[in-house]
Amino acid sequence: MVAPGAVAIIAGLLAHQLVFIHGEWHLQGPKVVVLHFIFGSLLYASHLFGNGGTQASLVETIYLAACYLSSLFTSIAVYRLVFHRLKHFPGPKLAAVTKLWHVWKCRDSRGHLVLQAWYEKYGEFGMKSSGPTEITIFHPEAYETMDGHGNRNTRSDWYDLLYPRISSIFTRDRQLHNERRKMWEQALSTKALSQYHRRVVEKVRTLKSLVALEQSRPVLINDLMYYFAFDSMGDFAFSEDFGMMRTGRWHSSIAMLRSALTLLGPFSPAIWIPRLGFAFIPTLWKVRHWFHMLEFCDQCMARRMEKRLPDPDIASWFIEDYVKHGADPTRERWLSGDTATLVVAGSDTTAPSLTLLFYFLARYPIHTEKIYKEIQGVDRENPAALATLPHLTGTINEAMRLLPAVLTFSSRVTPAEGLMIDGTFIPGNTKICAPRYTIGRLHTAYLHPHEFIPERWYSEPKLIKDKRAFAPFGVGRTSCVGRHLALAQIRLVTAALVFHYRIKFAPGENNGEAVERDMKDQLTAQPGACLLVFESRV
Numbered sequence: 001m002v003a004p005g006a007v008a009i010i011a012g013l014l015a016h017q018l019v020f021i022h023g024e025w026h027l028q029g030p031k032v033v034v035l036h037f038i039f040g041s042l043l044y045a046s047h048l049f050g051n052g053g054t055q056a057s058l059v060e061t062i063y064l065a066a067c068y069l070s071s072l073f074t075s076i077a078v079y080r081l082v083f084h085r086l087k088h089f090p091g092p093k094l095a096a097v098t099k100l101w102h103v104w105k106c107r108d109s110r111g112h113l114v115l116q117a118w119y120e121k122y123g124e125f126g127m128k129s130s131g132p133t134e135i136t137i138f139h140p141e142a143y144e145t146m147d148g149h150g151n152r153n154t155r156s157d158w159y160d161l162l163y164p165r166i167s168s169i170f171t172r173d174r175q176l177h178n179e180r181r182k183m184w185e186q187a188l189s190t191k192a193l194s195q196y197h198r199r200v201v202e203k204v205r206t207l208k209s210l211v212a213l214e215q216s217r218p219v220l221i222n223d224l225m226y227y228f229a230f231d232s233m234g235d236f237a238f239s240e241d242f243g244m245m246r247t248g249r250w251h252s253s254i255a256m257l258r259s260a261l262t263l264l265g266p267f268s269p270a271i272w273i274p275r276l277g278f279a280f281i282p283t284l285w286k287v288r289h290w291f292h293m294l295e296f297c298d299q300c301m302a303r304r305m306e307k308r309l310p311d312p313d314i315a316s317w318f319i320e321d322y323v324k325h326g327a328d329p330t331r332e333r334w335l336s337g338d339t340a341t342l343v344v345a346g347s348d349t350t351a352p353s354l355t356l357l358f359y360f361l362a363r364y365p366i367h368t369e370k371i372y373k374e375i376q377g378v379d380r381e382n383p384a385a386l387a388t389l390p391h392l393t394g395t396i397n398e399a400m401r402l403l404p405a406v407l408t409f410s411s412r413v414t415p416a417e418g419l420m421i422d423g424t425f426i427p428g429n430t431k432i433c434a435p436r437y438t439i440g441r442l443h444t445a446y447l448h449p450h451e452f453i454p455e456r457w458y459s460e461p462k463l464i465k466d467k468r469a470f471a472p473f474g475v476g477r478t479s480c481v482g483r484h485l486a487l488a489q490i491r492l493v494t495a496a497l498v499f500h501y502r503i504k505f506a507p508g509e510n511n512g513e514a515v516e517r518d519m520k521d522q523l524t525a526q527p528g529a530c531l532l533v534f535e536s537r538v
Ligand code: HEM
Pocket: 168, 169, 170, 181, 184, 341, 342, 345, 346, 347, 349, 350, 353, 405, 406, 409, 410, 411, 471, 472, 473, 474, 477, 478, 479, 480, 481, 482, 483, 485, 486, 487
């Protein structure tokens, strides 16, 4: 008779070879865990009722589980290291064995630096990244390959993060994406934007008056820009005042939202981990904040649906779509997904972009003064007029190149036939990622890539070797629909503050060294503390 230990070892091998090696498992994680627990309990019970005694049954069950799990994980590791189709790509061996290694490396939310270090060590097709089917591409062509014209890639497992909530960004289904995106494009069309313009200008004025109140006292620009971005989003998205600029304090739900998003620092590379957390510990730790965040977003929409407004906001378009199609439960989930996307994408990107831009303005006053000269005689409350100013645009681009708001996020899965990038074949069904932080600094894309030179975007084009490397808003059919709104906000804030103030680091800030040193990558960039002084020009 075969020993039970040997049966468990064979079961582990078969579980890998016949089951887990196929397809995706990130949505099935909770079920897999529960099934294993049930099976383990049955083993324990059968041993107990076969007169095994409590302790002996427990020891036997643990022994069999250990045999099963070690055989399962050994089979996975051997397959990934020795037989996998990506084994020829260079990269850390442990990353090839398990996603958990990448998660461990990102435990302090410095994913951008982890990938930068891998680039320095392994080069363009940086590695067989963390996991069996993932390659990180550090190449100027990466965004075109991922999302450019005619590509047949699909979105990766990451985009199931909110499942079963669906939105333009949180769906992997092309047809559904096209449908949701159409609604977003209408909500953020040029005509619609002109209707939100008054609201944004109003918030910029409030921001200006807040800065004026400080009278050259140090201002934590991180908080200020968050207050501005969330208050603006509250208004143009839901016609709601979150009151952060008014009170000078974090709205408790928005503070919780920020806390929830910190989960994505370490766990973005392995989305099945937060999905397990959502299933098993919904009321604990930051997972609790995650559900609070979703509830807060739903409540914003619920409150908005009760209002009748003379001027449209972004939610108007979502509500119209929802009502048009009848309130079936599927549409309910779509509305919820799009609302969460609107809250987070509409603010948590603009806030760090502004913080980082003002960090650069303080670091390079020469460019701030050039912008100051440029905005003389220009209507500073007209985003279209501001968009024509080359140095302002160059400075914003340069800030977004070196420290983009979305540092590493975006991943796709190659089509079954695979794809070529610069002569290298990437096999089919491979997850590909392209971190903006590193690609923005490539020597193959820029001359003097580590220097802050806004002129490269207008009068010195020779400093850009390959402009495909610049995609702070993504490219193609999945690129940012909020780009024009975000840029309008950034231009308006910059013109308003630069016109009235010289921007300097507060005493003791040491040239803002904490900003990059302490910056975290938590889906969006969370810069380190940046204390600035706004010195009146009059
Ligand atoms: C500086 C600010 C912003 C930056 C840097 C930014 C960046 C990005 C990037 C890189 C993507 C592509 C993500 C991917 O590849 O999956 C994206 C998508 C998206 N962004 Fe933004 N974004 C900003 C502001 C906004 C604003 C203000 C809104 C809305 C009001 C918005 C709404 C969206 C939506 C809905 C998508 C998904 C588009 C789709 O799936 O088709 N973003 N954004």
